[in-house]
Amino acid sequence: MNARTRGRRWPAAVCALGMVVGAACSGDATLPDEVAGSIAEATTTPTTAAPACPDPSAYASMTYEPLEVLPEPGDMPDGTTMAEIQDRGQLVVGVSADTLLFGSRNPLNGDIEGFDIDVLKTVARAIFGDGGEERIVYKVITYAQRLPSLEAGDVDIVAHTMTINCNRWLRIAFSSVYYQAGQKVLVKDKERFPDVFALRDAGARVCAPEGSTNIDEISKAEYAGVIVVPKPDISDCLVAMQQGQADATTGDDTVLAGFAAQDPSTELVGDAFTQEPYGLGMNLDDSDLVQFVNAVLDQARADGTLEQIARTWLVDTGALDAEDVPPVPEPDYTRALP
Amino acid sequence: MATLTRSTGRFAGSAATWIRQTVALRSADSPTKLRLAMVVTVLAALLLSIAGWYSIDRRDTAIGDAARAAEQLIQVQDVRVQVVQADSIASNAYLVGGQEAADQRAEYDSRIAAAAAGLLVAVQGATSVDATELESVNQRLAVYVGLVEQARANNRQGFPVGAAYQRQARAIASVLVDSLRTVEQSTRQRVDDSMARAHRASWTLIVAGLLVLVALVVGSWWLAVRWRRLVNVPLAIAGVIVVLVLTVGLGVNGRAVSKAGDAVRGPLSAADLVAQARAAGFDARSSEALTLINRGNGAAYETGWQLSSSIVAEALLRSCDSYGVGCGAVLSYEAYADSHAMVRSLDDAGDWDRAVELATAGSLDALVQQSGSNPPADFDAFAVASSDELVEQSTTASQAFDDADAQLLVLRWIVVAAGLAIAALAFTGYERRLREYR
Secondary structure, three states, X not given: OOHHHHHHOOOHHHHHHHHHHOOOOOOOOOOOOOOOOOOOOOOOXXXXXXXXXXXXXXXXXXXXXXXXXXXXXXXXXXXXXXXXXXXXXXXXXXXXXXXXXXXEEOOXXXXXXXHHHHHHHXXXXXXXXXXXXXXXXXXXXXXXXXXXXXXXXXXXXEEOOOEOOHHHHOXXXXXXXXXXXXXXXXXXXXXXXXXXXXXXXXXXXXXXXXXXXXXXXXXXXXXXXXXXXXXXXXXXXXXXXXXXXXXXXXXEHHHHHHHHHHOOOOEEEOOOOXXXXXXXXXXXXXXXXXXXXXXXXXXXXXXXXXXXXXHHHHHOXXXXXXXXXXXXXXXXXXXXXX | OHHHHHHXXXXXXXXXXXXXXXXXXXXXXHHHHHHHHHHHHHHHXXXXXXXXHHHHHHHHHHHHHHHHHHHHHXXXXXXXXXXXXXXXXXXXXXXXXXOOOHHHHHHHHHHHHHHHHXXXXXXXXXXXXXXXXXXXXXXXXXXXXXXXXXXXXXXXXXXXXXXXXXXXXXXXXXXXXXXXXXXXXXXXXXXHHHHHHXXXXXXXXXXXXXXXXXXXXXXXXXXXXXXXXXXXXXXXXXXXXXXXXXXXXXXXXXXXXXXXXXXXXHHHHHHHHHHHHHHHHHHHHHHXXXXXXXXXXXXXXXXXXXXXXXXXXXXXXXXXXXXXXXXXXXXXXXXXXXXXXXXXXXXXXXXXHHHHHHHHHOOOOHHHHHHOOOHHHHHHHHHHHHHHHHHHHHHHHHHHHHHHHHHHHHHHHHHHHHHHHHHHHHHXXXXXXXXXOO
């Protein structure tokens, strides 16, 4: 209790005397302290330091063999992670809500839609049968939350334009590659910055999302000179460009194509300077789910579903010309089961 | 050394002169002594007029300062409430999606306009430090409005970057609100300091009054003993007036400051707490929308909701317990908190669509309806109840300050008149004795 509250509690009798003497209640007419509020239970998410990849050159896209026989929808084998999901009646997924074309919230109806979402719907239908997409529970996560949310078991699958790489394989498991993207730059001034090297030479400000492979790449010695502007999410990078805080944004060509669609004054320039194979992320312990998902993706490759999804979101929306859409990547099942 | 000797010599000379004069006074004749007593008493009475005026004026000024600071506090808090209310409307409109309802848009615009107008008034009544802070609030408000407009423009075109603008707007609003809270805190201190000055302001009146009283009592006693008169009527009346000035004057003076103090301790404190509850309540409602915008991952915003709600609960409970104000709003906020729990449980269970429906429009679902949950209706009940309380308490506080001020306006003239009357009576009283020597 401080002087302000103590003063307030002086007995009324003393103040009555003050009416005559006029000075006895000195300092007693004080306002209450500002209400600070409190939270009963502070919940903090422990952060895990990323372990170092022992062999970064190892081919990251290697994944587990798919299940030989895909179980019938709604009839997942007992004791598997899929059966657990089926019994729960929900497939909990971590997605982006602001990556136009891949995973974004449609502001007009609130639905989350895009390439990644359609891939997840394919998996959900394989678990639950027709109407399985209705059983998906979306959790909107940031780039930086992708690995921690899987490690904490908050979600079953993450579909969030996530690049498969060696370091991430130490913490989570990936499906086979379902889309082959590449890192590019989006600029406002194409004449001045025709590619990433022009940005480097000019010491330009380049925005990238925290916790992404994009920021790791642009921070390499090869691009020393670039001023990296980190933001919590990649959509904040488009805002940063529009507000003049950044000259360019670096990210996957898929995501940047979505930005260019939202802001015609920006343009994708130069060739892709990395390979970004996208995979669905799962918990490292759920190798059975990884095998199941790989089998589902195999089927989607075979029956043209993956190609159709790419056409719907990348060509039909006008983001890419049909010939610029990369072919559906071939899987590599040479990773040994744990 | 020579200088010191000279100074010591001068001091010794002055002391000797004073002693000679005192001895001379003691040996002076009665008319001279009477004239001297008359002059001393008249001067003391005139001093009472001046000191009384000064004392009451200081108290009046201090109470006026407290009243202005109180008005400023209410003004700044109103700006804060308008801003968080506008932000709450913007967040909920974004959550609903699609074309924003015209009435919601109009409500948002009117809140922003009220905040901007309120800021202009607040700057005028602020200290220079607070005025600088309020200028920065004004600039940030313009940035906030720009970001919300960008979010809207993008949303209308179906561009998800609108969400990033919405997040930025929210971050700016948060900084802006913190600045307003800083100004509120310094304004609270201004109220407290002004009231402390008002309490201290009576001492000059008391000292001057007692001085005159002593002069009159000693004078009357001297006249009674020296001239064998039981009572010198004019001096006795003057003494009664001094006693009246000290008791009635200080009483009125004390009542004025006590009235202002009551305004601070009562309605102003209650208004302060209710305004804090309102600002925190609208902030909680914004956080609720943000937990849903971040579909299934609103933990950070839920923490914000809990913090804001704890402020609402504590502020209203303190207001209800101490002043009997805001008790109805406590109940309506509790009802809203229960409804919010239902929203969270639906969202946490993966039923996002029903959670959004419940949060924004109340639910059409029979089961949910049975639970009695209706966040928009419950929150509106809280908003209306707290608004009514706030207006009533602010008005009462303002009226109490005005009353205190009016009392002192009359009192200062009464004390001046009393001082002059005492001077005249003292003159008359001694003049009567002097006449006997002519």
